[in-house]
Amino acid sequence: MCWILSPFSSLGQRENPEIYLNHIYVVLDSATYQHLFDSSVLTKEIAYSIQNSTQTNQNSYTGKYIAGKNGYLEFFTPTSHSGLSIGSIGLGFMTLKSNDIKKVKQYWENNTQDSISFQTVEAYESAKTRPWYYDLELYRIDSNAAMKAWLMENTNEDLRLAGFSEQEIEKDKISWQSYIERQNKTTLKKAFNRILSIQLSIDKSEFKYLRKTLLGFGLIQSKHAFYNDNIIVKYKISSNSSIRLKKLEMELSETFAKTVLTIGDSITVQLNGKRAIWNFK
DSSP states (O other), rough: OOBOOOTOOOOTTTOOOEEEEEEEEEEHHHHHHTTTTOOHHHHIIIIIEEEEEEEEEEEEEEEEEEEOOOOOOOOTTTTSTOOTTTTTTTEEEESSSTTTTHHHHHHHHHHHOOOOOEEEEEEEEEEEEEEEEEEEEEOOOOTSSSEEEOOOOOOOOHHHTTTOOOHHHHSSOOHHHHHHHEEEEEEOSSSEEEEEEEEEEEEEHHHHHHHHHHHHHHHEEEEEEESSSSSSEEEEOOOOSSOOEEEEEEEHHHHHHEEEETTTTTEEEEEEEEEEEEOOO
16 A cells, blocks of 8 residues: 555645644553642643543543643543553644545545545534534554544534634634634633644554555655644654653743643653643653
C-alpha cells in the first residue's frame, strides 16, 4: 500500500484545507490521574479543569479535561476508557471550514490504496441523539490501538444548534473558541490558547501509520517531524517506549514567570512567558 501521487505538499495538485491539532488524549496511571487538578495555577489561571462522561454511537468513557480556547487535553486511565492501556495516545485534528473534511476524504480515496473510515459520531445526551462531528481516519481492525489519529469536523446540524447561521457555516472559518463560546453562551478567558507542538516516541509500525495519516491530512514531512502552519509533530522511532507522548507545548495568552508544576509522578509542566511545556515520563 503506497501513495500513488505525492502527498498534499504538492500544491499544484490541490489546495490544502487548513487543519490544526484540536486535542490529544493520554492514558495515565491512576495516581497521576488522581492528582491532575491539584495545581491551582493550572486550574485557576491556565486552563479549565473538567471531569466528564461521554456516550456516543461508537463508545462511552469518562475522562478529565484540561481545556483552553482552541484546544484541550483529555486524560484517561485504563479503567475509565476500556480497551486502552497506560501510554496510549490519540491525536484529534480538526478542520476550520465546513466540508473541508470531505475534500480530504475525496483526495484520500483518489490517491491511496489504503482503506479509510468516515463516520458521523452521534452524542447521546438527555435521552436525545445529536449528530456531533464527522470522523475521518485510516481503517484499522483494532479500534483501541495504542496510537490513533483522526480528522474531525462538526456537522452542520451541530453548528446550527450552537447558534451559527447558514451563511456563517457555509462561508466562514469557525474556530473552536467561537464554537464553544456560542454553544455555552460564555467567554473563554483562561490562558491556554492552543497546542503548538508535540514530541512522540513510537515504534516502526506506529510511525508507518502516523506517516500515512498525517500526509493524508495535508501535513508536510521534514527530518523527524510533520508540520503545517498550525502544528509541529516531532517524532523519535524507538522499539521500547511505552510512553508515546513525551512532550507537548502550549501557547498561552498571558505571560507567566518561570516555574515548574508537578503532577503526580509522571508529569511536569514548565511555565515560561507565554509557553507551557508538558513533559511526560
